[in-house]
Amino acid sequence: MATKMLKRTGLPLDLCERLSKYQIINCRDFLSVSPLVLMRLTGQSIHKVYSLLKIVSKACAPKMITALEMKTERCSNPSIAFFPTSLAELDEILHGGLACGTLTEVTGPSGCGKTQFCFMMSVLATLPISMGGLDGTVIYIDTESAFSAERLVEVARCRFPDYFCTEQELIKMTKKIHVYREFTCFDVLRRVESLEDDIISKGVKLIIVDSVASVVRKEFDTRLQGNLLARSNLLSNEAATLKYLAEEFFIPIILTNQITTRMGPREAVCFQPGSVADDLPLSEGRGISPDGETGYATAALGNTWSHSVNTRLIMQYMDFDSRQIIVAKSPLAPFAMFIFTIQNSGLILQEMTNTRGHLFKVSGRKFKGDSEVKTTEAIFWLRVQILDFSRSEFAALSTPALPEISQC
Amino acid sequence: MQRDLGSFPLPPALRAKLIGCGFHTAEDVSAVRASELSKEVGISKEEALEVLQIVRCKKFGEESQASTGSPSLRKCTALELLAEEHSQGSIITFSSALDEILGGGVPVAKITEICGAPGVGKTQLSIQLVVDAQIPKCFGGLGGESVFIDTEGSFIVERVAGVAQAAVHHCHLIAESGQDEAQQEAIKEFSVSSILSRIYYFRCHDYVELLAQAHLLGDFLAEHRQVRIIVIDSIAFPFRHQLEDLSLRTRLLNGLAQQLIAMANDYRVAVVLTNQMTTRFGEVCSSLVPALGESWGHAATTRLILHWEGKLRFASLYKSPSQKEATVPYQITNCL
Numbered sequence: 001m002a003t004k005m006l007k008r009t010g011l012p013l014d015l016c017e018r019l020s021k022y023q024i025i026n027c028r029d030f031l032s033v034s035p036l037v038l039m040r041l042t043g044q045s046i047h048k049v050y051s052l053l054k055i056v057s058k059a060c061a062p063k064m065i066t067a068l069e070m071k072t073e074r075c076s077n078p079s080i081a082f083f084p085t086s087l088a089e090l091d092e093i094l095h096g097g098l099a100c101g102t103l104t105e106v107t108g109p110s111g112c113g114k115t116q117f118c119f120m121m122s123v124l125a126t127l128p129i130s131m132g133g134l135d136g137t138v139i140y141i142d143t144e145s146a147f148s149a150e151r152l153v154e155v156a157r158c159r160f161p162d163y164f165c166t167e168q169e170l171i172k173m174t175k176k177i178h179v180y181r182e183f184t185c186f187d188v189l190r191r192v193e194s195l196e197d198d199i200i201s202k203g204v205k206l207i208i209v210d211s212v213a214s215v216v217r218k219e220f221d222t223r224l225q226g227n228l229l230a231r232s233n234l235l236s237n238e239a240a241t242l243k244y245l246a247e248e249f250f251i252p253i254i255l256t257n258q259i260t261t262r263m264g265p266r267e268a269v270c271f272q273p274g275s276v277a278d279d280l281p282l283s284e285g286r287g288i289s290p291d292g293e294t295g296y297a298t299a300a301l302g303n304t305w306s307h308s309v310n311t312r313l314i315m316q317y318m319d320f321d322s323r324q325i326i327v328a329k330s331p332l333a334p335f336a337m338f339i340f341t342i343q344n345s346g347l348i349l350q351e352m353t354n355t356r357g358h359l360f361k362v363s364g365r366k367f368k369g370d371s372e373v374k375t376t377e378a379i380f381w382l383r384v385q386i387l388d389f390s391r392s393e394f395a396a397l398s399t400p401a402l403p404e405i406s407q408c
Numbered sequence: 409m410q411r412d413l414g415s416f417p418l419p420p421a422l423r424a425k426l427i428g429c430g431f432h433t434a435e436d437v438s439a440v441r442a443s444e445l446s447k448e449v450g451i452s453k454e455e456a457l458e459v460l461q462i463v464r465c466k467k468f469g470e471e472s473q474a475s476t477g478s479p480s481l482r483k484c485t486a487l488e489l490l491a492e493e494h495s496q497g498s499i500i501t502f503s504s505a506l507d508e509i510l511g512g513g514v515p516v517a518k519i520t521e522i523c524g525a526p527g528v529g530k531t532q533l534s535i536q537l538v539v540d541a542q543i544p545k546c547f548g549g550l551g552g553e554s555v556f557i558d559t560e561g562s563f564i565v566e567r568v569a570g571v572a573q574a575a576v577h578h579c580h581l582i583a584e585s586g587q588d589e590a591q592q593e594a595i596k597e598f599s600v601s602s603i604l605s606r607i608y609y610f611r612c613h614d615y616v617e618l619l620a621q622a623h624l625l626g627d628f629l630a631e632h633r634q635v636r637i638i639v640i641d642s643i644a645f646p647f648r649h650q651l652e653d654l655s656l657r658t659r660l661l662n663g664l665a666q667q668l669i670a671m672a673n674d675y676r677v678a679v680v681l682t683n684q685m686t687t688r689f690g691e692v693c694s695s696l697v698p699a700l701g702e703s704w705g706h707a708a709t710t711r712l713i714l715h716w717e718g719k720l721r722f723a724s725l726y727k728s729p730s731q732k733e734a735t736v737p738y739q740i741t742n743c744l
Binding site: 032043044045053054056058061063064066067081095099233235237239243246302308309312328 | 418527532560562566607609611617627649
């Protein structure tokens with residue numbers, strides 16, 4: 001819309017000719033210039049300039065829709081608004097699953113399960129709608145060469161053994177997943193910008209970019225002057241294009257990110273699990289620099305990128321086998337944390353058991369404690385520190401990293 | 409009036425011709441008739457008429473400023489302004505702590521900016537405000553309609569419906585416990601679908617669409633006189649990635665801010681803008697500051713910064729002409 005040529009907006013043609021001599025050819029150029037300069041360029045009075053501005057604005061402004069119309073459109077449209085992840089508790093918290101038309105980011109330390117999650121979602125997207133899928137094709141942009149077709153087939157076979165009982169079904173499923181390997185930032189950006197044609201021709205219902213961070217961090221060293229700005233620009237452009245695609249075609253987009261350590265004074269560290277009952281000094285164990293500042297791990301790619309994604313799921317280690325997935329940012333869901341393991345069939349949520357037998361007061365809802373309390377429905381209103389543990393370090397710790405809730 | 413012709417918004421070519429023929433001040437021009445002017449200067453009769461209209465209308469406007477004048481040039485005493493401010497009301501946020509520090513709620517006819525880190529609740533607060541602006545007057549609200557301009561795509565209808573449901577429920581409780589008849593009446597009209605039907609939603613994908621929408625908003629508000637709040641969520645996102653030229657960005661933002669202030673005043677709407685945070689690299693450590701630069705900080709009348717401290721969310725009133733700086737905790741539940 002911004003690049004709509006002035007000739008097609010309803011302005012008189014001779015005016016368009018005159019403006020093109022000053023390199024003003026589309027709506028963006030016209031609206032970026034101040035009214036006084038426009039007066040000079042067009043040779044018109046100020047009132048005429050205002051009416052010209054209105055004509056051009058009408059040509060590229062968005063259409064108005066009331067919220068009620070949006071809702072009825074969503075209800076009447078047979079396509080679903082949320083893409084179920086097949087992890088039941090997670091879907092419940094997210095009001096149905098990953099919201100279509102938004103960007104969902106999955107972040108976590110290496111080896112945590114982000115790529116496994118992507119495989120699982122790819123398989124799910126190819127399933128028919130009756131089974132909780134999207135009945136469409138998948139575009140998988142792989143920047144780390146981590147895509148393994150064998151693993152994909154294994155997940156499909158183990159998770160849905162009845163559906164994928166024949167070779168034929170498997171072949172059909174794998175044909176629906178299109179993998180693009182891009183190894184530089186520029187390639188990724190170009191691929192993303194050219195996705196529109198593929199989406200229409202192939203009936204794409206899910207786009208996965210795994211991972212956004214690896215190429216960007218390879219190419220942009222933020223210690224160098226000017227690189228931070230260039231990196232933010234690139235990421236914002238990518239985010240804007242992906243958002244446009246997501247909304248235009250109403251499909252979910254999954255992106256993966258990495259973890260970085262941010263150095264800062266201890267007070268600035270906002271996320272402290274169990275600071276109420278401090279038997280797990282996790283924050284103190286991490287990277288204390290010589291200046292006495294501690295580092296804490298957060299999602300990579302900076303603040304601007306954090307603003308661009310709509311939903312953020314953080315994965316981290318708990319102990320050898322189990323990991324946590326945390327809903328950190330969502331327009332719909334409160335904070336929640338779930339424990340999962342990775343098995344043959346992909347991600348499996350574990351039931352959270354606590355052997356303490358205390359009453360937990362969580363945002364006004366009380367759960368009676370037995371000797372073993374099943375807290376699958378408990379919603380933890382905590383902000384959990386994102387920990388950058390590798391497996392070997394975890395083995396050295398004696399207690400598991402389950403955050404302590406205030407006991408009463 | 410000895411006003412120089414150069415100060416009138418005339419087309420430059422015409423102005424050059426007029427000056428060339430010896431017309432320097434407004435008086436010279438207004439003494440002549442349109443046909444005479446056209447013959448002397450060598451311009452068409454329509455152009456001459458246009459010149460005379462501009463000159464005369466400006467003169468007329470200046471002389472009669474004391475009596476009526478156009479709305480934006482009106483003079484008034486501070487007492488009148490006080491009465492106006494009292495009658496305007498503000499938009500409550502359903503979080504009493506926030507309302508307190510804002511002095512009753514988000515003020516009408518002013519620009520309020522909400523800044524915060526990602527995930528802290530800016531979109532949630534904006535959604536709450538567009539629903540709250542519609543609360544009927546007998547419940548303490550403004551009974552108006554809302555405009556939501558979305559640049560990020562975080563407006564999910566299901567969430568809005570949830571917030572609206574909570575607001576309706578809240579009002580039902582008040583109406584049932586009280587005896588007020590007006591409230592009983594109003595509650596029949598106030599439902600989730602009526603709320604949703606009065607939220608006007610625009611999705612702008614880049615800054616050009618946002619600028620275009622701002623130009624057209626004036627007419628939209630003139631048609632929909634019941635609109636009491638405009639929310640732009642967020643104003644930072646489109647301006648932060650496509651514009652490399654920072655001076656252009658500052659100029660466009662200032663122009664946008666001026667348009668919004670004019671609209672806020674003329675049509676008595678509250679304007680709420682959501683901003684992002686960016687990292688400023690200092691000598692020792694980096695800190696989070698509101699995005700869009702220093703000069704943007706002057707655009708908003710009131711600035712509210714939402715941040716984390718430990719496990720709680722806090723809202724700080726950072727800039728306000730009438731309220732003291734304060735920090736209060738808040739929570740996001742079904743309604744804020």
